[in-house]
Amino acid sequence: xxxxxxxxxLTPVHADTEDFFYADWNMNLYRGxxxxxxYCDSRSLCYRLDRFDTIRPKANALPLLEDELRSRxxxxxxxxxxxxxxxxxxxxxxxxxxxxxELIRRHxxxxxxxxKSALCARDAGLLADIARRAPVCARLxxxxxxxxxxxxxxxxxxxxxxxxxxxxxxxxxxxxxxxxLNPVLxxxxxxxENILSVVRQAAAAGARFVVCFFGMTLRSGNREYYFDALERxxxxxxxxxxxVFGNAYECGSPHAQRLYEAFTAECARLxxxxxxxxxxxxxxxxxxxxxxxxxx
Numbered sequence: 001x002x003x004x005x006x007x008x009x010l011t012p013v014h015a016d017t018e019d020f021f022y023a024d025w026n027m028n029l030y031r032g033x034x035x036x037x038x039y040c041d042s043r044s045l046c047y048r049l050d051r052f053d054t055i056r057p058k059a060n061a062l063p064l065l066e067d068e069l070r071s072r073x074x075x076x077x078x079x080x081x082x083x084x085x086x087x088x089x090x091x092x093x094x095x096x097x098x099x100x101x102e103l104i105r106r107h108x109x110x111x112x113x114x115x116k117s118a119l120c121a122r123d124a125g126l127l128a129d130i131a132r133r134a135p136v137c138a139r140l141x142x143x144x145x146x147x148x149x150x151x152x153x154x155x156x157x158x159x160x161x162x163x164x165x166x167x168x169x170x171x172x173x174x175x176x177x178x179x180x181l182n183p184v185l186x187x188x189x190x191x192x193e194n195i196l197s198v199v200r201q202a203a204a205a206g207a208r209f210v211v212c213f214f215g216m217t218l219r220s221g222n223r224e225y226y227f228d229a230l231e232r233x234x235x236x237x238x239x240x241x242x243x244v245f246g247n248a249y250e251c252g253s254p255h256a257q258r259l260y261e262a263f264t265a266e267c268a269r270l271x272x273x274x275x276x277x278x279x280x281x282x283x284x285x286x287x288x289x290x291x292x293x294x295x296x
Contacts, residue, residue: 001090003059004031010068010078021137021211022280023112024076027065029096030084031056035116036156038229039183042083045221049083055090062099069107077135077283078104081114092119101126110135112283114180118158121166124173131175137283138170138177139211144189145197152233153185164205171206176283178202178209178272183216186244187237190214190253192262199266208282209273214259215252218245 010025032055033042043052058064080086086097097113101123104111111130113120120138127136140163144150147159158166170177179202184190195212202210218226218241230238245251253259267274273282 002054002056004056005060006058006064008068009058009061009065010072013079017280018277020276021079021112021114021139022077022135022283023079025078026082027078027080027100028082028084029058029061029080029086029100030088030090031058033084034089034156035085035154037116037154038233039153039185039216039222039226041217041219041222043222043225044219046219047083047221055084055088057090057094057096061096062103065100065103069103069109072107072109075107075109075134077110077112077137079112079114081139085115085117086113087115087117087119091117092122098123098126101130104134105130108134112137112139114139114141116141116154116157116163118162118166121169124170124175127170127175128173135283136176137279138167138175139180140167140177141180141182142198142202143181143183143185144194145201146194149189153188153229160201164201167202167205167207171208176208178207178211178279181210181212184212184214184253184259185216186251186253187240188234190255190259192255192259195259195263196266199263199270199272203270203272207272209279210263210267211274211276211279212260212263214256214263215250217249218247218251219249223247 009027013023013026032052034053034055091097101111130136142160142163145160147161150160167177181198199210227238264274273279
């Protein structure tokens with residue numbers, strides 16, 4: 001197994017809570033990812049991630065995190081999963097993410113993560129314990145409601161059915177959890193049937209929210225990888241992308257407005273939050289004394 005060394009783990013997050021999930025710091029305990037998702041933005045050359053498909057744990061992650069948590073003047077929310085899934089296959093053996101969550105609990109911080117792995121259910125009890133005194137948000141990326149299609153677009157990850165089951169376990173433990181329906185692939189997953197299927201299965205699994213981006217992004221590095229996958233898995237679809245989007249960075253579904261209207265209506269009917277500000281408010285809804293810990 002190849003390891004990486006980290007000089008710093010926690011990086012400040014400055015995203016607007018109207019535009020993305022709330023966090024104070026971002027953290028990646030691993031480099032690279034073996035999920036093989038055909039659309040992954042992290043393959044973009046701008047990130048300069050060599051041998052992206054090789055997972056390299058950060059050998060000094062936990063002692064470094066301990067030092068960084070001790071040095072913070074006040075607690076906040078630490079998020080994981082921006083560039084590497086915190087519940088990748090090596091996590092089952094190495095438990096870096098679990099170890100990090102234990103440190104987060106010990107120092108009174110909040111935790112959030114995005115994952116495509118059902119392994120996150122392993123830590124349901126620990127996450128629920130953290131949530132007793134700090135914000136927690138578990139986000140499972142689920143892009144369609146069909147396991148067969150999942151194998152084509154996300155070949156090396158937990159099937160969607162297993163992710164919904166993990167979502168149920170998290171919800172049953174009292175963890176604030178939901179679905180990140182992103183990306184929506186034009187001409188592949190951008191159907192009303194698919195979007196509503198994900199929303200309904202999420203609600204049935206106990207989700208508190210579903211947030212959706214009705215399109216995808218493509219740039220040098222991930223565009224070439226994605227187009228090669230389209231030729232292999234969805235012959236003829238690449239031509240549609242070139243005709244409609246050319247070399248555009250943002251590739252929104254041609255049906256985005258209609259899908260958005262159906263999506264928001266179904267979320268409202270099922271009592272699910274779908275706006276970032278509402279999702280973030282739900283995560284941060286603590287007692288006034290506790291909330292003061294996370295005030296700017």
